[in-house]
Structures are given as C-alpha cells and as structure tokens.
Amino acid sequence: MTKIRIGTRGSKLALAQTRLVEEALHACWPGMETETVVIKTRGDKILDKPLGEIGDKGLFVSEFETALLEKRIDLAVHSAKDLPQRLAQGLEILAVPERADARDVLVQVKDKLPQSPVIGTGSLRRRLYVEKLWPGAQVKLIRGNVETRLAKLADGEYDGIILAKAGLDRLGIIEREKERFHFQPLDPEEFIPAACQGIIAVEGRADWEYREMVEKLSHRKTFLSFETERKVLEVLQADCSQPAAAYSVIEPAGIERERIFLTVMYGGQESRGEWGVEERYALADVLSAQARGNI
Template identity: 35%
Template sequence: MKHLLKIGTRGSALALRQTQIIEGLLHPCNPDLEIKKIIITTSGDRDKTTPLNQIGGKGIFIKELEQALLTGEIDCAIHCFKDITAAMHPSLELCAFLPPESSADVLVSQNNRRLIDLPAGSRIATSSMRRKILAERIRPDINTVEVRGNVDTRLKKIDNNEFEGIILSEAGLIRLGMQARVAERFNQDEFPPAPGQGVLAIQARKVDTLNKDILTAINDREQELKSRMEMRFLEIVGFDCNVPLGLFTTTNEESITMKGFISDISGSRFHESFITGAKSHSIMLAEELGRRFLSWRKNLS
C-alpha cells in the first residue's frame, strides 16, 4: 500500500535539487513511498534585496516552512541546517541530518583569480557578515559589498562585471553541477564556515511517528552528532546574523573537535577558540566552548 509523504521545500533551483537528493535516498528504503513536493515561498525568497540582518536574520528562510508543518500542509520540511535558528517550535524536531559534500567557502571570480591575486579595491560580494570579516582579514584592501538572491542570480552578476568576486558555499555549487566555477577553495581552519554549512536537515512534527521512522532511515549518525553539538553551542551563544561567527566541527574514531571564531561587526575585535574531547561528551564540550564565546561577547558591551 502506497504511503504519501508531503515534502515542503523552497522553490529555488538549489532547494529543489536538495529535495531531489533526499527523494533519491528515501525511495530505496521505502519502495511503496509516494512523495509529493510542495513548494513554500519564504520571507527570504520574497525579499531578495534587503540585508539579512535587517529583515529578521536567517530565520526568514524557515518560518513559513515550519508553519506549513504545524498546520499539516506538509509532513516534513527540508532545510539547510545553517538556516535553522537555535529556537525551534516545541512541536517540531529535526529527525535526519545529511552530511555535506563540502562545508567550505569558495571564491568565484573574474578570470578565476584567487582572493590574494585580485587587484586592490576589488568588489567582493557576500550576504554574510562572517565571510565579509574573514575576507577582509586576508585582503584589507578589498571592498566587500552586499548581495542577495539565488546562486544563478549571483553568478550572473560576476559575468556582468558587477563584482570582481563572490564568496559562496561549495556544497551548493557541487549540488548544482557548477563546481567548475570555483577559483579558490578556502581552508576551513583559516576560514571557518557557518555552523552547519552544507548540511541538510529534515524537520517533522514530534507526534508524527510513522513519517519520522521513514525519515530517520536516511539519517547520518555521525553528522547528527556534529549538528546537535553545534546546535547546543548556538543555544548557549545566542547566535544570530548580527554577529560574525564561524564554526568547524570534525571527528575521528573516538574524539570530536570544535573550532570557531567570533568577531565584532567591524572585525577589529576577533576571538578564536577550540575544544576537543570524547564523542560521548560532545554536548558538554559544546556548552563549554559556547560559554567561552558568550563571555567574550558579553565583554564587548
């Protein structure tokens, strides 16, 4: 007997490709599963020009999807984990995490030049305060400019000579088959990504045990460990898009390491720290590193 699963997704080419990836994982586990894609337009999709920190931060990409979940319009929602806020509706939960093809940031530039090789005064586009701060630490003589819109729209601005370069997530370019556009891949230790960058997370209603069982079949436990650790860190720090912050979490057989940075808006005050320990203590480690960052942030006041 067929089981219908209504998946909520944003309507961009990248969001639809990510939904396709998840469909491809679900069907082998559930041959009788019938999937219906429902496109939800979010506040972030409607307003493609206003800077994120002026229109509600990263939560603008998930609010309408969560509302559709709560009303039953959809059974699950696919999110980029980096867009999820630390505060989630108590009736909802994340039930599956998929690892990224890459968590790195990359530069797409005219003539495929690296950041260090671009002329002084080059315009580097990004919608991220984190990327702005990190790029300016490497090249204080560049001009970072605000840009919004989907990946295709941003790349066209490079082709139309509106910018000399743009910084994007490598995972998004890989999923869209555009990795050939990459001029430079930044080292995550030196250019820490956003928390959860590239990770796909599936959200469902807590009470919906049948659909949660279907979705958890494709969960990557190692990625779940990292993501829940990063979520706990964000709950401690109280992260939003008004604070430049990067976080990079790695694991080996027994241990887990979290390294990150936080900065003031100007980038003149910059703090880096890391913590490592047993995987079984991941939440305690996240809380300890979060308290360090929170203490530093409070000292800015």
C-alpha cells in the first residue's frame, strides 16, 4: 500500500481529530504510513463576521474536496457539523468514528455570571439558546480557534463563551485549565446541540481502492445518528445562516430492536419523538416538518 495522505485544517483541534483517525488506521493496520496535509479554508481566513454572513458550510470543506478530486490527498477529516448538505460528485463519507460528548459548554472565568453577562458565540443556534436561558445577556460575536477564544475570555472581553465539549475534551483543555476556567456542560434537552456535533467525518473518493479498509473505522450507532441528523438538515434546508439543531440517541428496545430518540429545533421551535431505528428518515421528516410548521 502507498502512503495515505490525510487532509486537515491546521488548528490544534483539527490536528487532534486527524491524529485520532490516524491512530485508528494504525491500530487496524500496523505499519501503515500516513501523511498529514494541512489545507487552509475560506472559513479559516475570515474571522470578523458570523458564519451566516459569510456563506454556507462549504466554507470549511470545498478546498478539501478539490484536493480529493485532484488526488492531492486521499482522505479528508472534518468536524461533521461543518459539512455542507451535498458533497461534491464522486466523493462520499467513508467513515464516522464513535461520537464524542455532543453537549455545548458554558466557559467562565468565575463560577457565576453577572446579571447582564456578555457571552461570546458566532452561532445563531447558540445565540438563540443563550438569550432563552440567560435573559438580559448580551451576545457578542467571537470567532477563531479554541485557544484564541479562551484567551479573549481570560482577557475580560467576555463573561462567558460557548464551546463544544467534544473539542475541549479532544484537546484536554477541561482537565488542564480547570483552575483557570469554570466549565459548565449544558443539558442537551435545554441547549440542543448542532446536528452531528461531536462527530468526526472521514471523506474520500467513492472509487478509491482502499475505501473498504477505511469504512471499518465507522461506529454503527454514530453513523446512524450522523445520517439521521443530516437528513433533518436536508429537510429543513438549514445552513449556517439559520438557527437549527438536531440531536439523536439510539437505545435498545427489546430483543434485537433499537429505537432512535430525536430532537429537532428550527427557528426556536422544537419537536421531539422516538421511532424504531429503521424508520429514522421518516422520523426526521415528521419532526422537521413539525418544527418548521410551528414558526
């Protein structure tokens, strides 16, 4: 086998996620050689505007898809929540490893927020829930990587910021910075995560000769949640410019049966339900229509 070239963004979090994929590949196939190829995206270059004002989720993906199609890389590692609704022709998601903690986290310097806190986020979904849970809060734009955002919090530009727990865990920040910051995970029933938050997606060419090898890295339940939550985004036609969320959990229900519990939010309206896992797409259709129809 030739060396596998893996494309990634250059942030510490992106590199940490790529290392997880590399380690999984090496664990399955000892001696495999991999190369990390850092690619800068449009989304990495524009840091002074909310994502919804810049464009769709292709901001963090299109350069990787070009590199894949031109065979400059063999795989691309993405945060699944950054994927656009449609991938470029000839490309597929080959694997999704097991999902990390999908919750959002309120990060503060102090244990308690002031009465009218300044809370940083660049997400319309997070803005909506911040304003709902902390009436009187001033929501202020924050962009940049995790370390940049924490530095701004420490400098007093914000009273709190919202970050994804999966990213904090993958970087080891909660344990390392527990004396400096207060980390409060937010209940996903009250602060619904973004669709596919906490999931890593490995993209590659549909006709790549080693695709079946990479497919073995997938975690079955995570892949089912990935498919279901992306189906919600498809039905809602949601992107970075719209406040939307989807979160699913798959649980056993009797002998050889599983049920999927799905929550959908669109424009502040929420809808919840549970069906058999084999009916997950139909459930996504129904709940998405309910959430959208209530606006």
